[in-house]
Amino acid sequence: MNEQVLGQPVADATLHPLEQLAATNPDAEIWWDSSPLIFPSWREETLAKAPEGERASWQAQMTRFYDEDTIRTQGTMGFRGVTTNPPLSLQAIKLAPELWAKEILSIAQKNPGLDYEGVYWNMYLDLVRKGAEAIRPVWEKSGGRYGFLSGQVDPRFVRDGDKMLAQGLQIAAQGPNVMVKLPGSQEGYEMLEELTSLGISTNNTTSFTVAQYMRCMSAVTAGLYRAKAAGVDLSKWRSVITHMSARLGELSDWRTEAKARGIELSLSEIRDGEEAVLKRAYHYGKSVGHPSKMLQCSMRVEKDDRTGKTVSRHIQDFAGSDMVYTCPPGYIAQLMQVEGELDPFDPNAIDREPNKASIEKLLKLPSFRQAYEFDGMRPAEFAHFGSFKATETEFAAATRQTVDFVRMTLES
Numbered sequence: 001m002n003e004q005v006l007g008q009p010v011a012d013a014t015l016h017p018l019e020q021l022a023a024t025n026p027d028a029e030i031w032w033d034s035s036p037l038i039f040p041s042w043r044e045e046t047l048a049k050a051p052e053g054e055r056a057s058w059q060a061q062m063t064r065f066y067d068e069d070t071i072r073t074q075g076t077m078g079f080r081g082v083t084t085n086p087p088l089s090l091q092a093i094k095l096a097p098e099l100w101a102k103e104i105l106s107i108a109q110k111n112p113g114l115d116y117e118g119v120y121w122n123m124y125l126d127l128v129r130k131g132a133e134a135i136r137p138v139w140e141k142s143g144g145r146y147g148f149l150s151g152q153v154d155p156r157f158v159r160d161g162d163k164m165l166a167q168g169l170q171i172a173a174q175g176p177n178v179m180v181k182l183p184g185s186q187e188g189y190e191m192l193e194e195l196t197s198l199g200i201s202t203n204n205t206t207s208f209t210v211a212q213y214m215r216c217m218s219a220v221t222a223g224l225y226r227a228k229a230a231g232v233d234l235s236k237w238r239s240v241i242t243h244m245s246a247r248l249g250e251l252s253d254w255r256t257e258a259k260a261r262g263i264e265l266s267l268s269e270i271r272d273g274e275e276a277v278l279k280r281a282y283h284y285g286k287s288v289g290h291p292s293k294m295l296q297c298s299m300r301v302e303k304d305d306r307t308g309k310t311v312s313r314h315i316q317d318f319a320g321s322d323m324v325y326t327c328p329p330g331y332i333a334q335l336m337q338v339e340g341e342l343d344p345f346d347p348n349a350i351d352r353e354p355n356k357a358s359i360e361k362l363l364k365l366p367s368f369r370q371a372y373e374f375d376g377m378r379p380a381e382f383a384h385f386g387s388f389k390a391t392e393t394e395f396a397a398a399t400r401q402t403v404d405f406v407r408m409t410l411e412s
Contacts, residue, residue, distance in 0.1 A: 024347040027322035029080040035092040075141025086398040132175035139177035144236025152181035155395035161187040186379035196223025199232040213281040239292040251390040272358035295324035310341040319345035
């Protein structure tokens with residue numbers, strides 16, 4: 001039996017669930033949600049825990065996703081892109097603290113006037129640069145279609161447009177295949193337009209709501225109009241709009257508001273709401289032919305409280321779409337562990353209507369209406385949405401921990 005897996009012919013393969021998902025639409029993309037630098041160590045750690053008889057299959061799956069020799073010699077990999085964020089960057093540093101301690105000392109010695117924050121930022125830019133270089137052959141071989149790495153502006157400055165613009169330009173300068181991640185705040189979208197007008201690829205992060213996605217699409221459209229008017233080369237430009245799936249339902253105020261109103265929400269109903277928000281944005285973008293792709297992250301593997309089955313609805317509900325799915329190491333490993341328990345993917349799932357009874361129930365909640373309605377929020381309100389605030393706090397904390405790592409290294 002020969003299968004076409006992630007664009008590559010594979011004989012007699014046990015397909016990873018993400019490979020099965022990608023097979024439902026040739027334009028679907030699986031991305032790695034961490035630094036490429038940690039993949040080799042994660043691969044070995046995961047293979048060491050493989051069940052009896054599964055090691056060879058798991059190793060083959062991992063090799064199809066990411067293999068350094070294949071990237072270098074052929075310019076291909078199963079992952080079509082890479083995303084990073086502050087917690088994941090901190091994870092990469094913790095996996096090799098001695099390596100990054102040397103990097104920190106080297107930066108400080110070459111730039112004696114830099115304070116701790118300055119050394120941290122130079123180290124982060126180096127992390128972005130090295131990650132982008134690792135997958136650049138994929139970007140070159142595909143003509144700029146694949147092989148991007150996202151680098152994120154400092155989450156402590158989500159409402160400081162000037163700071164984000166300056167950092168975005170620095171991040172973009174780390175390589176031609178670098179995409180700049182900007183937050184879903186009012187100021188973030190203003191800077192997203194500015195970077196787009198310069199032909200810089202962008203990734204809209206900390207975004208959860210249809211109103212945010214609408215604002216992002218308008219910012220991209222305005223930026224492209226300006227870029228074309230200025231004769232900017234857009235042949236290798238890309239834009240993705242991130243939907244932070246489980247973070248929407250789990251970190252928003254849905255449960256709190258439901259409890260205050262005497263409404264009980266099941267996990268399935270929360271997942272129905274997340275599905276409805278993303279499908280509304282996805283289908284709107286398709287209806288107007290918008291060039292940005294929806295990107296889904298923050299997926300879960302869990303037991304369905306309706307059927308008792310093992311599910312990962314954040315991918316199963318969207319099979320057949322051409323969206324991007326960016327997957328952290330832990331999620332990929334979870335799917336490997338339950339690959340025999342998941343139902344086959346329905347290639348028409350993307351066109352399936354979300355549960356109407358759940359949506360009617362959720363529409364009683366103000367924060368769900370904020371997420372679901374096209375005009376649910378004004379841009380000035382984006383940074384006050386519950387999921388945004390919780391994620392911003394987490395990302396800022398990870399950034400502070402990384403700065404503290406720099407401080408301890410220099411002080412010791």
